[in-house]
Amino acid sequence: MKDELKDYLEEQFLFEFDAETTEDTDLFQAGILDSFGYISLMTHIEERYGVQFEEDELLGNVMVSLNGIAAFVDGARERALESR
Helix, strand or coil: CHHHHHHHHHHHHCCCCCCCCCCCCCCCCCCCCCHHHHHHHHHHHHHHHCCCCCHHHHCCCCCCCHHHHHHHHHHHHHHHHHCC
16 A cells, blocks of 8 residues: 555656655655645545545644555554444
8 A cells, every 4th residue: 555655646746755755754845745735645545545534634744754644544444444
């Protein structure tokens, strides 16, 4: 899943992860993500991984880096499986 998200981000926002832009880079501070890009990313995650966002999750600054995004999606998917 993380590799797919990485490919999606690189293709959608036209950059590459490298020594300067790592998987821990804050993509907002790096100027890669803006509010429109964030909404596009959330829509992709909802559609691709079936993750539903709560309001506090949207505003919690957990989805600013690739590693943060991947950890959030993993956690959300685990919680969804446990609630079944």
